[in-house]
Amino acid sequence: MIKDICVYLDGGADDGPRIETARQIAALFDAFIAGLYVTSLPEIQAVGGYAFGAIEIDELQRDARERGDRDMKALKERFSGLDARHELRRHDVLQAHVRDVVLHEARLFDLFVTTRPYGHENPAVEVTEAVLFGSGRATLLVPPGGIETFDPGTVVIAWSNTREAARAVSEAIPFLAHAKSVSVCMVGDDSMSSVERAAQGTDIARHLDRHGVKVQLNPVPPGRGVAETLIEEAQVADADLLVMGGYGHSRLREWVLGGVTREILTHAKIPVLIAH
Template identity: 45%
Template structure:
């Protein structure tokens, strides 16, 4: 079953315009609704105790500034989305992540951008937070990527709950792909690979199981290299199967892909 509703986070960067165009192409391909989402809270200084002259004006001015920026984000979204009839916009004064979480019930797939360093853009959502908390598959769009063919797809496989979930969440992509590679990096990751192939075949997905030796590289590096060798522009993986804190301290596949994958990544937790 294709995605019926696709949500995309919007900010005021050029990367966001590319991201919206990518999401719009996906929505058109799936005949899905496209929902743009943006929120921000004014950066108020903590006032001293008691009434302060002009404080009410300062609060109102801060809100008005954010509302103006939200209007600009809406205009950028409408321009990049191309005026389709199946387009909706949702915005609010508030913290971006909680607002996105509240809207995610309306979407099958949420498209986010990479975290901007050193200072996140206005309205930006940390993709790691999105993956952990949305309860929806998250498509990470690298900067400057405005189209996703997904004719060739690499699936990073290890027999974990998150990887099993990711494969089901990615079925709309996998069913349309001409080549799907289920990649196990190192022998210990190959458990359940044949069962996964049989499940995909039952869903009319033609896939092959590939074992790769990391040979001193990271697992994420092996997946990216496999994608490059086969011309794949989408990597599908489970996210944070070892826990987010452990990954950020010791390193891990999710952290590395979120930080620097050159192609789109669909992740499920």
């Protein structure tokens, strides 16, 4: 059950859609909402051979804190109108520590809500990637500009028998139990028959049935590609939510998203619940 939600805030135009989505999720599950705002403080750095001095850095940090004060004032007014239990949490930290702070906060909640990272101007891309790979929690990604209503009556699961997909399904069970229609979409390759692809979903269907979730198995060929096929299947189903594993690989100390994951998180027009 989802009992608390952390929604990422930055004072930008997408705060409103994120807060509204979190509010609607909280209404579904009688959950608590925590708004997380982080003031990123500039650090001493050199640009084009010129190093900012201590006085200049102090001025930049003061400006950042003042901007944070203005954002928090507006956010407090917005949060005061919520019909859910809530709080606002603020951290003022140096730029190098923003990801760590958000990551530590995200681990304290059942669900992290933010905006889809790609396909639009988004200053929080690195933060979103850090939470996805390092929080151990599910992330719900809202399309840029938000959606009018989030009531996931129809859900599509992107299923393959992998750790990431299993994690995503486990995290999504509260949404799946709420849904009226759940489709398990298995995108195969042309070497597999529809029967073979359907067999891949039989066991997960049995598992979800034990949770009271009835599903339809939907084995499909890859078409023009896995990501595009999944997006098309969600559109055909008129889905309200896509559930999928977050795939990627590590490069030194960074995570790099796989091509399918990145493509979906660039083009999806519905919320995506993703877990790694």
